[in-house]
Each structure stands twice: as C-alpha cells, then as structure tokens.
C-alpha cells in the first residue's frame with residue numbers, strides 16, 4: 001500500500017543510515033509520512049517540519065536553511081492529499097542537492113499518480129511512493145520507486161522477495177490489477193486529466209455561485225490537482241454536511257479522508273492557517289474520470305439545500 005511504501009522509504013532509509021540523523025518533512029504530509037518520521041525521534045533522529053504558505057506551498061528559503069550535512073532525507077508530497085497543492089519537486093530537489101548532494105529526496109506521490117505528469121529522474125527525486133486505489137486498482141497494493149544506488153534496509157522480517165526489501169509472498173492479483181490500472185491511466189492520461197480539471201472547476205465555480213460564505217482550501221488552476229475540491233462551509237459542521245449529503249446520494253468526506261475518524265481539525269488545514277471553525281467546516285470532494293457533467297450538476301443542485309438546512313439549525317448563525 002501507499003502507507004507501506006512511505007514507511008519503507010523512511011524507516012528503511014533510517015535503518016540503513018550510518019551517520020546522518022536529520023529528517024525533513026513538510027508540515028502537511030500524510031500521516032503515513034508524518035508518523036514514521038515522528039517515531040524516528042525515539043531513535044535519535046532529529047525531525048524538522050517545513051512550514052507552508054496559505055495555499056500550501058513549501059517555504060523554499062526555510063528548506064534551504066534547514067538542509068545540511070546531517071540531513072538524511074527530505075520527504076515532501078508531490079500532491080497534497082487534502083488540499084491538492086502541487087509542489088515544484090524540481091525546485092525542491094535543486095535546493096536540497098545544492099546544500100547537500102548526498103541527502104535523499106523522497107516524495108509521497110500517491111495523490112499525484114494519474115493526475116499530474118511525473119518525471120522523477122528529471123526532477124532529481126530518489127524515492128517515490130504510490131498507492132493502487134488512487135487509480136482504482138485494488139486497495140492494499142502500492143509501490144516504492146527507489147533510484148539505483150539508494151540503500152534501504154527491510155523493515156519487516158521474513159523470507160525476502162526478489163527485490164530483497166519486502167518479505168512474504170507477493171499479492172499477485174492485486175499487483176496485476178495495479179499494473180492494468182496503470183496501463184489504462186497511462187493510455188488515457190491527457191483525456192482523463194482535462195476531464196477531471198473541467199469537472200473540478202465546474203464544481204468549484206458552481207458552489208461559489210450558489211452558496212455564500214464558502215472558502216476554497218488550496219490553490220486554483222494548474223497548481224492544484226485536477227481531481228481535488230476542498231471547501232469550507234462557514235457555520236456548518238463538515239461532519240454534519242457529509243451525512244446530509246450522503247442522504248442525498250452525494251458521498252464526500254469531512255476534513256481529510258484519512259484523519260476524519262478523529263474530530264480534531266486536520267493538521268493540513270491548520271498549517272495553511274485556517275481558523276479552527278473554518279477547518280471544521282471543510283469537506284473534501286474528488287472528481288474522477290468516471291464522473292461526467294450530469295454528476296456535477298446533481299451535486300450543485302443538492303449542495304445549496306444541504307448547506308441551507310444545516311445553517312438553519314446551526315447555533316453560530318446570527319439571524
């Protein structure tokens with residue numbers, strides 16, 4: 001899975017490290033990067049989190065200040081899973097390699113796959129994680145790209161696979177499904193991407209036209225993943241809105257799909273300096289190549305009514 005790939009990249013590199021002790025991540029990483037990086041602090045590693053601006057872009061000057069000869073790795077997601085911000089990986093790699101050519105650059109590319117062009121070699125990336133279900137492959141399968149020459153140690157122990165990094169028999173049906181999904185997304189990349197972009201903008205613009213007091217989280221246009229719509233509806237609870245919408249046949253998630261089991265506002269929205277109430281009113285919607293204009297029209301019909309109903313019973317609305 002993507003989670004396993006991220007853990008192998010971070011823990012596996014740390015285990016293989018013979019000297020360097022600093023790990024740098026951004027403040028908005030997925031928990032499957034954030035948590036292993038935090039764990040390494042218990043084993044003598046120093047963790048540095050790089051801040052982002054209000055759209056979610058990495059502060060490159062801050063990054064440059066932090067990279068030094070003690071830096072083992074820098075891990076920054078190509079596309080953020082909550083707010084869809086697309087980082088400039090090439091610029092990040094240049095900053096890092098300029099300060100320390102030996103530092104390893106990892107990117108969590110789970111939410112980039114099939115959505116943006118990725119040329120890892122050209123961008124100067126050493127490791128990249130992928131997750132199958134992001135392109136409709138079976139859940140639970142993923143991949144880790146490791147540039148030749150990068151030394152990792154296994155983090156699970158048993159009979160190692162042919163790659164000498166992951167033990168146990170491979171899940172061939174899931175891998176075959178992932179391979180097929182990659183072929184389909186690869187072949188239709190341009191068409192899927194422009195369709196997702198069109199539907200994404202139709203959804204964002206339509207909501208702004210029909211509902212007041214809404215905030216878009218993350219950037220607009222080409223700097224945003226083509227499938228990502230994350231909006232905060234003021235005076236609405238994100239959780240309540242997901243339920244209200246699901247009763248109307250519209251399935252979205254509140255905050256981050258991955259952290260929504262807790263009621264804490266997401267660390268990503270707090271990092272882009274959204275106030276607590278705004279972070280709480282956020283919902284994440286994803287468009288896919290399987291959607292069409294009719295689906296978006298349906299959401300645009302339902303959304304104003306759903307929000308109106310919740311605001312009518314919200315204690316925070318001043319009449």
Ligand SMILES: Cc1ncc(COP(=O)(O)O)c(C=O)c1O
Pocket residue numbers: 001002003004006030032077079080081108109110111130131132133140141142258
């Ligand atoms: C950016 C990102 N990284 C990692 C993961 C974890 O991948 P998986 O669900 O395959 O473990 C996800 C979510 O699915 C994600 O969005």
